[in-house]
Amino acid sequence: MCQLLGMNCNVPTDICFSFEGFCERGGNTDRHQDGWGIAFFEGKAYRSFIDTKPSSESPVAQMVKNYPIKSLNTIAHIRQATIGAVELSNTQPYQREAWGLNWIFAHNGDLWNYNPIIKGKFQPVGTSDSERAFCTIMNTLAAKYPDCPPPLKQLYKELEEICAPIAEYGTLNFLLSNGQLLFARCSTLLYYVIRQAPFNEAHLIDKDMSVDFTHLTGDNDRVAVIATQPLTNNEAWTKFEKHQLIAFKDGQPVEFD
């Protein structure tokens, strides 16, 4: 099993505070020590940092914690290996380019005996169930929409439909972003919190560390943080419903008609 951390904002924001607590779960406060990764969108581009060392010890994670990268959409993952060896090819988040956009995906959960025939332009590089699910999602979308991605509402519906049969193989909690918005899907366990004015102080669960967002934010800033387990002990985290898919844009869930 693994843990997920995502952030979607209306202004580019760094994830340093949340990542600081999240990293502790990679070998210190929790046992997710089989690698980690984080991907930041900057415009249409992204950059990712991944390592097979535990996030609590990794020199790459240390650098990420000290180098604030501001992003509208960020996805991080810490791994406890179950399906697929501890090696870089099974270290998430995964990325593929489709329609001139980067798509970033990270999965938490096990999909037992999920070995579909993967037909299409996206093929797994590694051996994880997660990458097979990602390639299946992207191939299904690309086959149905060869020239450009569907509009947001349609994309949301397609993702719900594509994911339902995959989720029957086990647990499919995931984060997916194309840099424009961030989808979060829950099979079993996922929470989110919205930070917006009036801002307050937040205190991490995994490390004795607080930050007062009133000093760091503008009145109109809005940030959604999504995580497998709440990262702070004094904020109101909302638990996802089972099989709920939420599209986050500009720091809040998109309401569809």
Next chain:
Amino acid sequence: MCQLLGMNCNVPTDICFSFEGFCERGGNTDRHQDGWGIAFFEGKAYRSFIDTKPSSESPVAQMVKNYPIKSLNTIAHIRQATIGAVELSNTQPYQREAWGLNWIFAHNGDLWNYNPIIKGKFQPVGTSDSERAFCTIMNTLAAKYPDCPPPLKQLYKELEEICAPIAEYGTLNFLLSNGQLLFARCSTLLYYVIRQAPFNEAHLIDKDMSVDFTHLTGDNDRVAVIATQPLTNNEAWTKFEKHQLIAFKDGQPVEFD
């Protein structure tokens, strides 16, 4: 214009020494200060580190210099922007997945008025001539070989053929690797050196720094280093011929019949 650095080896080797000198050219000993990037293959997987800061100042570059990552195929790039803005989407190396393999590409040179209609599964995310060339190369290969990549000799010939018309638009020096081998193509300027037993001390041109490879290597180790300009002043660098394409495997050029 930009500069390229590549390494292909028969045993996983870190690039720290060469990268140390190469980074100096990103703002110190040379003017390539509009971003940089490096990609390391580890098995079939890769990880890349990119930054829009000059490599001589970037905290990410500092971390890469201090964290030896051993790889059979490494590609690095420092940028002096000409076509395409200074932003992350135009920062190389670029990557695409094809046939379940990662393909990494970095380009040096300008391709003036190179605006082909890019048909196929690989589309540019950014606005650089380099990414357009990379997508064209990959789309041409994928269209001709939909199910699996061609064997090495055939791949070499295809690349020669695909590249010739692109190179007519200007300068097409590039490095391309799928993790199994490294292709280096020269329009105007590219050098390589082979390090193998008996090993010697090497001294950087861009920094007063030497390394004695006799203490760091095994008798059978072999490393090819490819660079836009020689990195050391006491080794025998071979200059590529104009429009020469070399496939490096196990630390040496592949000889085709």
